[in-house]
Amino acid sequence: MLVAALWVSGWLAFQFPGPAWVRYGVVGAWALFAVGTAVAVGRARAGRWPGPVFVTVLVVTGVWWLLVAPRQDRVWADDVAQRLKVVAFDGNHVVLDNVRNFTWRSEDDHDVRWERRAYDLDQLRSADLILSYWMGPTIAHTLVSFGFADDRYLVFSLEIRKERGESFSALGGFFRKFEMTLVASEETDIVRVRSNVRGEDVYLYRLQGMTREQLKGLFVSYLGEARKLDAAPAFYNTLTSNCTTIVYELARQIAPGLPLDYRLLVSGYFAEYARDLGVLTPGVPFATLKARGRITERARAAGDAPDFSRQIRRGVPGIEQGIEP
Template sequence: MLAAALWVAGLLAYQLPGPGWIKGVALLAWGGFALATAVAVGRARAGRWPGPIFLAMLVLCGVWWLLLSPSQDRVWADDVAQRLKVVDFDGTRVVLDNVRNFTWRSEDDHDVRWERREYDLDQLRSADLVMSYWMGPLIAHTLVSFGFADGRQLVFSLEIRKERGESFSALGGFFRKFEMTLVAAEETDIVRVRSNVRGEDVYLYRLKGMTLEQLKGLFVSYLGEARRLDAAPAFYNTLTSNCTTIVYELAKQIAPGLPLDYRLLVSGYFAEYARDLGVLTPDVDFATLKARGRITDRARAAGDDPRFSALIRQGVPGIDAEPQR
């Protein structure tokens, strides 16, 4: 009963339309009714009236939940306003529309640029796991940055698709509050905005032991996700459809035996999970990987230097080694 009551309360808090005072009244009314039901159950009197009404409310809220539908058409925030589109892909050459390349001076002051880019997947040379912490050590945003032979980097990031003026809520993510979107962006945009503008703490780890075919497979998996979200909107879910679980699901397509682990949910420890799987730089203890992989200070020092991607990688274990082809 407690779990059910809390779930309904969350649904009311995040989905009930109208001003805040209406939500407050609804939550107070629901809390009082749930308490009365609990007392009646304790006295073995729930069958008289509160029990059936409580169950009916659960059914109604369940129907309401099922009828909620995601949308592609809202007044979106600038940084998620466009959907990533796969314009053309012949198995090697890919053309992407709406690659993000903003210049950020502050959260509210930025130059908006969505660009068309072409990549040759035979020129893939590396993949890096990027972890960005904004609310302590337990939770981090997970990104994957692909490196090409010409020095370019392309970062994929699954994010909530915020409406203008909206902010992220981990609790709201449990109640279909947000749609999700896949962003492809330059590191000078998506990494720098986190380290230099939002003040997040950012770490970078080189993914090792991947052949060219495996790199291509992971990249192509992101293309599939982009096509899926372009064709139909989907809800973000804090537990099952977030920035970390998408990396796991895509990686499973090239390595089906990947084990489930609590660190897929406690995303701040995802890099340790990757280390235990043997996909980070070998023969280096995790404490060293993390200390030398912390790019926050280097990113802030690099500023708007065009060598940003090279500068933030200085000293990161495994970066100077010859990439596997």
């Protein structure tokens, strides 16, 4: 009964229509009723069912859950306003529409640019794991940056698709509060906004041990995810469909034996998980990988320099040896 009551409370808090004071009033009334029902059941003989009103609320809420559908037509925040589109892909050459290339001066002051880009996957040379810490050491946003032979980088990031004026809530992510979107972006946008504008602490690790085909396969997996989300919207889920679990699911397509691990949920420790899988630079202690992979200060010093990507990678272990199989 406690679990059911908490679930209904969360659903009402994030989905009940109207202003906040109305939602919280409804949640408070439900909480009082649920506690009263639980006490009544506890005082009765063992095995007694909750009252019919309690059960009715559970059933109605469950039906409501099933009827809420994700949408593509909301008034979205600027940074997630467009959907990534795979315009063309012949197995080697891909054309992407709506690659994000904003210039950020502050959260509310930025130049909006969504661009069409073409990439030759035969020129793929590297993949970097990027973790951006925004809420203490246990929670980080996970991104993967692909490097090409011409020194271009493309970053993929699964994010909530915020409505204008909306902000992220980890609890809301359990109750179908947010749709999700896959963003493809320049590092000067998606990395710099986190380190230089939002004040997050950012780390970069070179991924090792992949063949060219595996590297290409990981990139192509992101294209598949982009196509799915372009064709049909989906809800973000804090537990099962977030920025870290999507990396795991995509990587598992090229390495099916990847083990499940609590660090897929406690994303701040995802780099340690990658280390244990043997995909970070070998022969370097993790403490060194983390210390030298911290790019926060280098990103802030680089500012809007044209060689931003090169500057943030200075001293990162494994960068000099690349990805050559």
